[in-house]
Structure formats: structure tokens, C-alpha cells
């Protein structure tokens with residue numbers, strides 16, 4: 282179990298009244314430290330469901346998931362929160378910044394729940410904002426930032442606690458081409474310079490091309506797993 | 515304090531500051547409830563303090579015996595204007611009831627008093643000398659009416675402050691001057707120290723004392739010779755009062771030859787009874803105001819619960835996000851509890867401020883004495899905290915139990 286992430290025959294079944302919706306049907310997967318993985322697939326294929334399970338926001342109905350060698354299925358609510366806090370950085374399609382709260386405070390959030398002293402929270406949050414090129418925007422509110430900038434704040438927040446893995450569910454889904462490039466440049470640099478493991482869901486081949494490995498999900502199953510060479514300029 | 519609590523409190527205040535109108539409306543119930551409690555407790559305590567000094571001004575351990583029976587409604591009726599208490603009753607009681615350290619008697623009538631070219635209609639009391647010690651009168655100048663004055667039916671008088679103010683020039687010394695009561699000249703031998711209002715609200719300083727014998731012989735006429743308006747008695751210790759009262763009742767019933775089935779033809783009162791009546795009224799008022807306050811606090815608490823439920827719904831995605839970055843259930847729970855308590859505490863503090871201001875206003879406008887005790891302030895503060903905690907619990911618990919994924923997907 283040398284991998285950072287190891288999934289074995291993961292199923293996710295939602296009950297909707299009398300009907301069972303099988304969102305994931307036996308996904309097995311390993312991701313090593315430092316990889317940059319793109320997850321592709323049609324709408325409703327189960328990408329978000331997989332990401333939520335990888336991010337410990339959700340538990341599989343069946344199967345096992347080891348993160349850093351720990352069996353996630355055995356953990357209780359508090360331990361899962363702890364894992365989300367320390368091991369995982371999540372980036373959402375809709376940014377999910379807390380409104381009317383400064384960029385700096387948004388980035389502080391994971392450290393805040395870790396109980397770090399205020400001074401440490403501020404210093405690390407400012408450093409994290411610097412990593413995504415937002416020095417000088419610490420006091421801005423989300424509403425005062427462009428979409429691309431907001432998503433970079435979200436990335437800074439995901440990074441601030443030095444997680445083992447960055448999970449991004451369609452991080453460019455709400456952004457224009459220019460902003461998307463901006464975001465992808467940041468992610469690529471984080472992966473290549475800082476060796477941060479990234480799993481990214483996208484619909485666009487152009488975005489997936491930044492990754493070195495591409496997974497394709499179809500009807501809740503992994504149908505393709507191939508290494509690509511980063512093709513973009 | 516740890517960083518989490520500190521920041522959560524700061525954030526709670528920021529949210530409150532951002533929604534000032536909404537917060538204000540939410541806090542209204544608490545503000546009114548706490549304000550009412552503080553104002554009314556202040557007024558109640560002020561009134562109680564006044565009653566206490568008034569009762570003390572009657573003199574200590576005093577028993578007052580009045581002619582006529584006390585009806586249920588508290589109005590003195592008796593058998594017409596028949597004379598039921600006499601000087602010999604008073605003298606005999608002292609012999610019959612050894613517990614009594616002293617007895618005195620008095621008779622009063624309102625008469626015209628003239629000094630120089632001023633005149634004043636005031637109650638003139640003919641008293642036996644012991645009255646002054648039983649009722650605990652002090653003097654700002656001169657001294658008491660003595661037994662010698664009594665024996666000689668001397669034309670001497672003690673005047674109260676109100677009489678002094680109305681008859682004499684400011685700064686003029688009444689002692690030694692001569693006043694005329696019903697055209698009879700009296701020498702002023704002393705000025706009484708002020709006592710203020712009585713427990714019944716009358717001015718105790720509007721008074722003139724002269725020897726009982728002088729009153730009978732020189733002023734009141736001899737129609738009811740030996741009858742008195744009231745008998746006063748005292749005991750050494752307050753706990754002797756009940757026994758002394760029973761002794762007096764038995765003694766007077768025997769003297770008046772009352773059959774067992776006949777009611778008393780006199781009324782006995784002690785300062786304990788008077789205090790009870792006042793306190794009873796005070797307690798009814800207190801219970802009523804606490805009912806009003808409790809309802810306001812309940813309404814205020816429900817208001818807080820309601821606004822928090824709205825807030826939890828509005829901020830569902832924020833809650834999901836917080837959980838996604840590592841907030842545990844208790845973090846969310848504490849966050850919303852603190853928001854609830856911030857609302858109730860700010861409401862409580864505003865209520866305390868308004869309550870104190872209201873009480874002050876009562877003092878200034880209506881002249882009611884008020885006392886705001888530290889205890890009532892501290893208690894109100896803690897109580898509003900408890901209201902926030904109690905009514906915040908349900909919404910906060912609801913927030914903490916949200917499923918992070920569903921919360922994040924919430925539109």
C-alpha cells in the first residue's frame with residue numbers, strides 16, 4: 282500500500298424512494314504522491330461522487346478506501362473532519378468562499394479549525410495567497426474579486442494547511458478561457474514545483490491536457506486510465 | 515481564550531453589526547423583558563426601602579390601639595362615635611400586661627394656629643409624655659413635654675417641621691416664641707426632627723404636640739373627658755409584640771365587658787402588620803412584573819430561535835464548506851450558539867441600560883425612589899445568556915447535523 286490513495290471496489294448507491302441509483306459501481310484506483318490526475322466523463326457518470334469519497338466528504342456504500350495507508354471506512358465523524366482538515370484540500374466549481382469575509386480570513390479557515398494561534402493563521406494564509414499570486418488582495422471581499430481571483434483564493438485556502446492532496450471538482454467550470462488558463466497555470470506550478478498531488482475533474486480536453494494521467498468514468502465505472510504527456514504549450 | 519472562540523465571537527458580532535435592523539427586531543423581546551425587570555425591580559426596591567424607613571419612623575416595637583373595630587376591608591367603623599378607649603384603659607393596660615415597657619395616649623384635632631400675622635391649620639395632638647419616647651421623636655431644638663407639664667396642664671407646645679415652615683420665617687428660631695392655638699397662647703418648647711411621609715403617605719411633620727391634659731381642659735372642651743384617640747404601647751423586644759398584643763386584647767375585652775361572641779370594639783395594629791400589607795402589595799406587583807418579563811423573554815427567545823433557523827438555512831452552503839475544510843460538529847454547534855448568545859446578550863445589555871434609564875426617569879419625572887441593585891443586573895445578564903443558550907440550542911444542533919455534501923449542493 283505505497284500509494285497515497287488506494288481504492289478497492291468502491292460502490293456508491295443512493296436510495297431515491299424505492300429506486301437505487303448506483304452512482305459508482307466498483308471503482309478501484311491507485312494514485313501516487315506527486316501525480317497530476319484528470320478525471321473525465323459525461324455528466325452524471327459519477328465524477329463528483331468519486332471526488333466526494335476521495336475527499337472524505339462522503340463514505341462509500343461498499344469497498345475500501347485507504348488514504349496514506351489509513352482505512353477511511355473505520356473513521357468516525359470527528360476523525361473524518363480531522364482528515365479533511367489536514368490531508369485534503371478541496372476546490373469547488375462554485376468557489377464556495379464565505380461572503381463578506383476577507384480573502385485572508387477565507388484562507389485562514391482550515392487553520393482556524395485546527396486551533397492554530399491567530400498570528401500563525403494570518404501568516405500562513407498570507408503566504409498561501411502569495412503562492413497563488415494574490416499578494417495585496419488579503420483584505421478584499423469575494424464580491425470585490427474576479428471569478429479567477431476567487432478561485433485562486435479557494436486554491437490558497439485548499440493549500441494553506443499543506444494537505445497531501447488537492448481535489449478540484451471542475452475548478453474552471455465557472456470561468457472564462459483566460460481565467461481558466463490562469464488557474465491551470467497555478468495548479469501546474471504547484472504540481473511541478475511543490476510536488477503537490479492533484480486530482481482534477483473536468484469536461485474539457487484542453488484542461489485535462491495539463492495532467493499527466495487521465496481517468497475516464499462512465500456509468501459509475503472506470504473505463505480508461507492512461508498516462509499522457511502534458512501536451513499544452 | 516483560544517483563537518477559535520475569539521474569532522467566532524468576533525464573527526458573531528460582525529454578523530450582528532451587518533444585520534442591525536434584523537438583529538434589533540430579534541432582540542426586542544429580550545430588551546423589553548430585561549428592561550422591564552430591571553426598571554420594575556429598581557422601582558420595587560426603592561419603594562421597599564422607603565416603606566422600611568417609614569415603618570422605622572413609627573418608632574420601634576410600637577403597638578397602636580385605636581377605638582372601633584377594623585372591618586374586613588380595613589375601614590374602621592365601630593359603634594358610631596361611641597367612646598371606647600380611655601385614659602384609664604391605658605393606665606390599666608400597663609398594670610395588666612407586664613410585657614409593656616410603656617403606654618401613652620393621645621387625642622388629636624385639626625385647629626388653627628397663629629404666629630404673628632401667619633396662620634396654619636394643622637393637627638394638634640394632646641399627648642401623654644411617654645408618647646414621645648414610644649414614637650421615637652427627636653428634636654432639632656428644645657426638648658420634650660414632661661410629666662410636670664402634664665400635671666400642670668402647661669401651655670407648652672412642640673412643633674413639627676411643616677408647621678415651622680408655614681408659620682416662621684426661614685432661619686427664625688421657633689423655640690421660646692409664643693404661638694396661639696385656638697386663640698390660646700402656647701410657648702414653643704421645642705422643634706421636632708423631621709420624619710417625612712408615613713407608610714400611609716401622610717406628612718408626619720405636619721404636627722403639633724401639647725400635653726394631653728392641656729388639650730382636654732383648654733382646647734377640646736370637656737364633652738368626652740378621659741376619652742383618647744389612640745393608645746400607644748411599646749415592648750422592649752420585637753419578638754414580644756405578638757404576646758403583648760394578645761395581652762392587650764384580653765385586657766381590653768375584660769375591661770369593656772365584651773361577651774365571647776362580641777367582636778372587639780378596638781383595633782390593635784403593630785408596625786409588623788403595616789409592613790405586611792405593604793410587602794404583600796409589593797409582592798403581587800413583583801409577581802405580575804415577572805410574569806410580563808417572562809413572557810417578553812420567552813417571545814424574545816423564540817425570536818432568536820426563529821432568526822437563527824433562518825440564518826442556518828441561508829448559510830447552508832457556508833456550513834457545508836466549513837465542514838469540508840475540517841469543522842467538526844461541535845465547531846458548528848458552538849458557532850451558532852455563540853451567535854444566539856451574542857444576540858441575547860446584546861439584547862440583555864441594552865435592556866439593562868434601558869431599564870436603568872427607565873428607573874432613573876421614574877425618579878426624575880414621577881419622583882419615585884429607585885434602587886438598581888448589582889444583583890438584579892448580574893442576574894438579568896446571566897438570564898439573557900441562558901435564554902440565548904436555550905433557544906440557540908435547537909438551530910445550532912440542526913446546523914451541526916447537516917450532511918456536508920447536501921449542504922454544499924444546497925441552492
Ligand SMILES: Nc1ncnc2c1ncn2[C@@H]1O[C@H](COP(=O)(O)OP(=O)(O)OP(=O)(O)O)[C@@H](O)[C@H]1O
Pocket residue numbers: 295296297302303304322323324325326327328329330331
Ligand atoms: N444525493 C444524491 N441522491 C441521489 N442521487 C444522486 C445523489 N448525488 C448524485 N446522484 C446521482 O449519482 C449519479 C452521479 O452523479 P455525480 O454528481 O457524481 O455526476 P458527475 O459525473 O459529477 O456529473 P456532472 O458532470 O454533471 O457534475 C447521477 O446519476 C446523480 O443523479
Ligand SMILES: [Mg+2]
Pocket residue numbers: 328329330450
Ligand atoms: Mg459533478
